[in-house]
Amino acid sequence: MILTVTPNPSLDRTYEVPSLERGEVVRATGERVDPGGKGVNVSRAVAAAGRRTVAVLPLGGAPGALVAGLLDAQGIEVAPVPVAGATRSNIALAEADGVLTKINAPGPELTPAEQERLLETVREQSPDADWIACCGSLPRGLAPAWYADVVTRAHAGGARIALDTSGRALLEALRARPDVVKPNAGELAEAVGRTLATVGDAVKAAEELRGMGARAVLASLGADGQLLVDEAGVWFGSARVDAVRSNVGAGDAALAGFLIAGGSGPEALASAVAHGAAAVRLPGSVMPTPADLDPAAVTVTADIPADRELTEPAP
Numbered sequence: 001m002i003l004t005v006t007p008n009p010s011l012d013r014t015y016e017v018p019s020l021e022r023g024e025v026v027r028a029t030g031e032r033v034d035p036g037g038k039g040v041n042v043s044r045a046v047a048a049a050g051r052r053t054v055a056v057l058p059l060g061g062a063p064g065a066l067v068a069g070l071l072d073a074q075g076i077e078v079a080p081v082p083v084a085g086a087t088r089s090n091i092a093l094a095e096a097d098g099v100l101t102k103i104n105a106p107g108p109e110l111t112p113a114e115q116e117r118l119l120e121t122v123r124e125q126s127p128d129a130d131w132i133a134c135c136g137s138l139p140r141g142l143a144p145a146w147y148a149d150v151v152t153r154a155h156a157g158g159a160r161i162a163l164d165t166s167g168r169a170l171l172e173a174l175r176a177r178p179d180v181v182k183p184n185a186g187e188l189a190e191a192v193g194r195t196l197a198t199v200g201d202a203v204k205a206a207e208e209l210r211g212m213g214a215r216a217v218l219a220s221l222g223a224d225g226q227l228l229v230d231e232a233g234v235w236f237g238s239a240r241v242d243a244v245r246s247n248v249g250a251g252d253a254a255l256a257g258f259l260i261a262g263g264s265g266p267e268a269l270a271s272a273v274a275h276g277a278a279a280v281r282l283p284g285s286v287m288p289t290p291a292d293l294d295p296a297a298v299t300v301t302a303d304i305p306a307d308r309e310l311t312e313p314a315p
Contacts (some may be wrong), residue, residue, distance in 0.1 A: 002130035002259055003159075004006060005122055005150065006039030008107045008139040014092040014248060014284035020101060026093075032284035035067040035074075036090055038135035038164055042250040043257030045275060045287040047075045054079055054129070056121050060108055060137070061086030079125050081118045083108055094284070098244040109140035122150060124157050127237045134218045135164040135252065144168040151176035162263065164255055166190060174213035177264040180230075180263060182208060184214045186218040189314035196314040200306030202227055203234055216277050218258055220251045223311045226276065228269040237300040239277035246284055253279035253287055270300045 016030035035044070047052040054077040058156065059068055064080075066089035071078050085108020093101040101188035110118070116237055132154050134147055147169050151161045155176070163178040165169070166187040174181070189196045191212075199221070206229040216230035225238030245295040257275030261268040274295050278288035 001054060001128050001130060002042070002046045002124050003122075003132045004039035004053060004055050005044045005132065005134045005143060006037040006055065006057040006136055007118065007146070008088070008137050009035065009037035009040050009057040009059065009067055010088045010105070010107070011067055012036030012090045012092065012248070012285055014246065016096075017172065018096050020093055020095055020099070030283060033070070034285045035070045036285065037250050039133055040067070040071070041285060041287065042133045042135060042259075043071070043076050043254045044074055045253040045279075046260060048289045049256070049260055050290070053077065054124055054125050056112060056118070057081065058083040058108075058118055059087055060084060060115060063087040063089050071312060073106070079121050081114065081121050083110060083114045085109060087127045092246075092248055092284070094246045094248070095187045098247075100247060102248075106126060106141060106262075107139045110142060115140075117148075119150070119153070123153065123157070126154060126157055129159055129194060130146075131160050131162055131263055132213060133162045133255060133259060135255070137149030137165065138169050145172040147173040148176040149172050151178050154260070160263065162253070162255060164258060171212070173264045174209065177213045177215060180216040180218055180258075181220045182212045182220065182251065183209070184251055185222060185310060185312070185314035188219050197309060198306065199224065199227070199236065199308045199310065202310070203304060203306065204230060216264065218255065218269070220254060220276065226254060226269060226309070228266070230264065232265070233302060234304055235266045235269050235300055235302055236297060236304050237273035239273050239294070239299070240279055240297040241277050244280045245282060247280045249285035249287065250276045250279040256287070266300045266302075270295070270298050273298045273300070
């Protein structure tokens with residue numbers, strides 16, 4: 001079982017539009033409503049693969065009730081933490097050329113009592129978990145060290161932790177030695193405080209995160225592929241993608257694929273790349289099923305193309 005923790009979940013509305021013209025009426029050609037938040041997306045991808053998952057998340061108001069109902073309909077066990085504030089609603093505008101514009105609401109502020117109930121719910125659900133995936137931004141009210149506390153408590157209970165967050169929350173959590181962290185290129189650059197222009201730059205940054213405490217780093221480099229850096233070595237994975245429909249949740253699908261395949265080594269990286277590549281070919285934040293995967297399109301190698309320039313250098 002993979003347990004996910006999403007401190008700041010959302011109700012996500014995705015509109016497909018021909019193009020986005022500021023100040024004009026834009027008519028959508030497609031619309032989706034999905035439960036959102038990085039950890040929620042990991043649970044959705046795990047469930048789509050036919051595996052058991054439990055989602056721990058604070059929920060409030062009508063949007064929270066809708067999120068719970070949508071997750072239940074997808075076969076995901078929900079361990080809700082009731083909160084007074086309403087769950088946030090996010091909007092994504094996906095243009096025909098693949099450009100995505102996202103509007104993310106801040107979400108409710110959790111009270112001290114709600115924060116404690118969230119931690120207690122994670123503790124109650126963790127004994128059956130093979131992995132605990134803690135993902136996304138922290139809502140108002142939670143201190144930057146909150147994820148570090150979760151990692152410490154999880155390790156004390158014998159659980160393995162995968163962490164996908166950024167900024168100060170990531171840096172604080174590294175001190176607690178999470179088993180794997182999954183930054184994208186921008187988050188990796190922010191963590192080390194410099195621009196990443198090549199795959200080699202990303203490898204060095206991932207190694208620095210390991211020096212700060214991460215036991216393994218699974219780094220998403222967008223269209224350029226993914227890196228896995230751990231104590232056994234460095235691997236680079238990529239996949240052919242003919243057309244990108246939406247990259248919403250692609251990194252979350254990749255993390256799910258990595259954990260489903262055991263969470264370590266080149267085979268898990270190959271699974272991560274296959275899931276991420278499949279996700280970008282689907283609309284909105286739809287998570288791929290096994291039928292959507294194309295393992296033959298995936299390449300994983302220990303021969304790192306260090307000089308390859310990143311398609312989108314990370315500032």
